[in-house]
Structures are given as structure tokens and as C-alpha cells.
Amino acid sequence: MRPAATPQADSLLVTDIHTLAAVKPGPRRGSEMRDVPMLQGAAVLIRDGRIAWFGPQREAPLDEGLATLSASGGCVIPGLIDPHTHIPFAGDRSGEFVRRLAGESYLSILESGGGIRVTSEAVRAATVEDLVAENLPRLRRMLERGVTRVECKSGYGLAPEHEIKQLEAVRELAHSQPVGLVATYLGAHAVPAEFDGRPDAYLDEIGAEPLLRQVAAGGLARFADVFCDRGAFTVEQARRYLERAAAAGLKLKVHADELAQIGASALAGALRAVSADHLERIDDDGIAALRSAGTVAVVLPGTSFFLGIEHAPARRLIDAGLPVALATDYNPGSCMIESLPWIMAIACCQLRLHPCEVLTACTANAAAAIDEHTRAGAVAVGFDADLVMLEAPTVERWFYEPGRNQVRAVLRQGRVVYQRPER
The missing domain is CATH 3.20.20.140 (Metal-dependent hydrolases)
Structure with missing residues (x-):
């Protein structure tokens, strides 16, 4: 993973996301639980610990001096x-x-x-x-x-x-x-x-x-x-x-x-x-x-x-x-x-x-x-930027191989709190 220039910055753009699992805010019922938009070639903009924007990377805001963090072609999901x-x-x-x-x-x-x-x-x-x-x-x-x-x-x-x-x-x-x-x-x-x-x-x-x-x-x-x-x-x-x-x-x-x-x-x-x-x-x-x-x-x-x-x-x-x-x-x-x-x-x-x-x-x-569904558990503007960067490019590929830890990095309220050592 290419680390951010300033990974603890107040503003951070997560780039190079192969698949962003944009889980919608809960509670989700019945068939809604399977409805998870999978955005390809995505990016996520974080400001002050919250998700400010997400979408195709080609449309991402590019403010001068904005710190970036590459997902290295992996899947990104909300924090578990x-x-x-x-x-x-x-x-x-x-x-x-x-x-x-x-x-x-x-x-x-x-x-x-x-x-x-x-x-x-x-x-x-x-x-x-x-x-x-x-x-x-x-x-x-x-x-x-x-x-x-x-x-x-x-x-x-x-x-x-x-x-x-x-x-x-x-x-x-x-x-x-x-x-x-x-x-x-x-x-x-x-x-x-x-x-x-x-x-x-x-x-x-x-x-x-x-x-x-x-x-x-x-x-x-x-x-x-x-x-x-x-x-x-x-x-x-x-x-x-x-x-x-x-x-x-x-x-x-x-x-x-x-x-x-x-x-x-x-x-x-x-x-x-x-x-x-x-x-x-x-x-x-x-x-x-x-x-x-x-x-x-x-x-x-x-x-x-x-x-x-x-x-x-x-x-x-x-x-x-x-x-x-x-x-x-x-x-x-x-x-x-x-x-x-x-x-x-x-x-x-x-x-x-x-x-x-x-x-x-x-x-x-x-x-x-846990009554935190208005701020956590989803990829939504205004929600806490709790995100997990996976080695697998898709959710299906992640589930397919459960016997090893595929987490590359974890963000909690926009700050990198875990980063796997390079192998």
C-alpha cells in the first residue's frame, strides 16, 4: 500500500479503490440486506473524520495539497x-x-x-x-x-x-x-x-x-x-x-x-x-x-x-x-x-x-x-469515516478465502489506526 502523505490529515482522499461496497444506512430489512451498491474505480473524500463525498475517482474533488491514501486496487468496506x-x-x-x-x-x-x-x-x-x-x-x-x-x-x-x-x-x-x-x-x-x-x-x-x-x-x-x-x-x-x-x-x-x-x-x-x-x-x-x-x-x-x-x-x-x-x-x-x-x-x-x-x-x-445507525455502519455522506481496506478486489473474493486476514488498513473516524506491515 502507498501510504498517505499525511495519513492523519483533517482531509483525506482514499483512491485506487477497485470496489467500494457502499452499504446503505440501517436498519436494512428483507431483500434490502442484499442491496449493496458496488462502485468500481471509486474514491472516498474524508473531512474532519466524516465521509464528505464518494463516487467515481475520475470525479473526485482534487483540492490543492489534499492528502491521499491508496487502496492499491483492493475493496473498501465500512468498518465492521x-x-x-x-x-x-x-x-x-x-x-x-x-x-x-x-x-x-x-x-x-x-x-x-x-x-x-x-x-x-x-x-x-x-x-x-x-x-x-x-x-x-x-x-x-x-x-x-x-x-x-x-x-x-x-x-x-x-x-x-x-x-x-x-x-x-x-x-x-x-x-x-x-x-x-x-x-x-x-x-x-x-x-x-x-x-x-x-x-x-x-x-x-x-x-x-x-x-x-x-x-x-x-x-x-x-x-x-x-x-x-x-x-x-x-x-x-x-x-x-x-x-x-x-x-x-x-x-x-x-x-x-x-x-x-x-x-x-x-x-x-x-x-x-x-x-x-x-x-x-x-x-x-x-x-x-x-x-x-x-x-x-x-x-x-x-x-x-x-x-x-x-x-x-x-x-x-x-x-x-x-x-x-x-x-x-x-x-x-x-x-x-x-x-x-x-x-x-x-x-x-x-x-x-x-x-x-x-x-x-x-x-x-x-x-x-447498538443504536449507532445514524452515524456508523454505512458509506454515506456525514457518517463517521470508519473504513476497511482489503487485499481482495471484491467482497466475493474476500468471503471466498476466510482462512487468512486480508485487511490491509483500517480507518477510524478518518484516521489510519491500523496498517498491516508490508510483506
Whole structure:
């Protein structure tokens, strides 16, 4: 790649783009997800961190002294967005991985005292500084694969002070590296050992109004999330928690229909959650509820791959007119996969989604899943200039070879934040 004369200039023209995948702003539904204009021989003009113009390079504005950055004949796409991760976490659950390979289910491990509680012990023992040190390399590796925004959750502290600690670590991580972070308060992730048999008492503590107001008003999180499923929290418990969170000023997300169908996706629709995530067991009522509410369906194929369970019906969700996003669900128990491009490959090869649908799901619709769709996830004038330069000349060629990283450079708000060393 020929570097820009001044790659951090306030104005920058990205040139020599073989194919610009000009994803439109989200949320995108149904057949719209496949509608991605592919502009050949394109250029993008960036001013003050935002896209000011894009189109054929022969028509590009050529101001005197304008810095340029060559895409070297590669494809350029919007920055990828991972709208569901469990960063920051600590500890190692590789032993559970082997237990699952031997046939033990995720739910059985959870019920035997493993699972989330094991990670909770590690997070409780960690300091904010420990969490930052362990998770900073993860975010840097995600950036190298083209990810420019990541949703991060608490949910492993399982006590007010430790949940706050996780959110404070997210805030510190946001200031320590260039990937944009959006924080979610997932206090209702599991019932800790000290509250065994008393889930309502735990929810009263973790969902106390003063605590929720502290999280919202203090800018520690923008969303509240709950694990509503068999072996976790019931629909009524989740409803009470989410209604309190909404009253405190937090937007809503729901872990829904992963292990069993208990009505979690219908609850997400009824409360007009921004997203409902997992959905492996979603039914027709849940689909109708999400469609009516405009809730983004976040599908996590890496989790199904990692656990060896059935995938969420992504094609059915798209055909039903839902805006579908994809995410890693990166976590130490059910999906230790940090590579969003690898998740995209699974979506193509196992869920049989079209590459343009997958790209939309990881950009425009992923932005909608974190309520950033008016500024991110698309190639549009006025949007943040979060762009990824690929080695492959086309989107199809990129998807065709998922086993290696084809990212040449990443721009975040118009600034080069990653550039692959020349090979």
C-alpha cells in the first residue's frame, strides 16, 4: 500500500479503490440486506473524520495539497461492527470445552456450578487494571480484522461493585485504543452462589433503582441486558428488571431463545428492545413481536458452531422482514472466537446467507443493534469515516478465502489506526 502523505490529515482522499461496497444506512430489512451498491474505480473524500463525498475517482474533488491514501486496487468496506461480546472477561474455561466435546451440555455444566460462575470468580478477583490488561490485546486483534466498533458487557461480576468494576474497565479500554466501545449493563446474567434459590432477591439487588440510575446517569452504560431463558431468568423476572432499567434511562437488549422457547423474544418485542440476541429457538410469535417493534435480531452463529447446537434461523428471520445483525458473542464459555470475519464465513457457509447480506448484517444492521445507525455502519455522506481496506478486489473474493486476514488498513473516524506491515 502507498501510504498517505499525511495519513492523519483533517482531509483525506482514499483512491485506487477497485470496489467500494457502499452499504446503505440501517436498519436494512428483507431483500434490502442484499442491496449493496458496488462502485468500481471509486474514491472516498474524508473531512474532519466524516465521509464528505464518494463516487467515481475520475470525479473526485482534487483540492490543492489534499492528502491521499491508496487502496492499491483492493475493496473498501465500512468498518465492521461487533454488536454482542462479553468483553471484558477474565479466566480460562478450556476444561469446559473438553467436557462439551465429551458430550456434556452447556446447560448441564451451568447447573453443576460451572459456566458463568467460574468466570465470575475470576472477574471478582481481578482489578480494573487486570481487566484492561487482559482485554486490550483482544480489542487490538479485532481491529486488525477490520472491526471498528464493539459492544461490551458486564455480567460476570454478579454483584453491584463488581458489575461497576467491569463497566469502569470498559470505559478505560475505550480510552486506551481506537476501537469505539458501547457498554451494556448485564447484571441479570446469572444468579451467583450466594443467592442460590433466591433469584428475585438477587434481581432486587442488581436491579435496584439507585444502582441503575448510577449506571445510566454516570455514562457507564447505554444499555441493560438480561439472560431470559431456561436455567436463567423467567420472562416475568426479566420484565421487572428491564422495566426498571428503562425507567432509569437505559435502552434495552435481551438474550433470548438460546436454550429454550419461553417467550423471551416476545418480551423483547413488547418492551421495544433495541435488539434481541441469540434466537436459536425463536418461534412465529417471537418473530412477529420483533418485526412489529422494529427490534434488531442479532444472530450468533459462532456460539452454535462452538457448542455444536442448531443455528438460529437467519434465513427465516430475513425473509420475515426483520433487520438481522451478526456478532461474535465472544466470551470464555460458549464462543471463544474473537474474529468477526470468521463468524461471517460461518454465516455464508452454514447459514447460507449471501455475502452482501452478511456484510450488511455486520455493518448497517450491527450499527442499528447498538443504536449507532445514524452515524456508523454505512458509506454515506456525514457518517463517521470508519473504513476497511482489503487485499481482495471484491467482497466475493474476500468471503471466498476466510482462512487468512486480508485487511490491509483500517480507518477510524478518518484516521489510519491500523496498517498491516508490508510483506
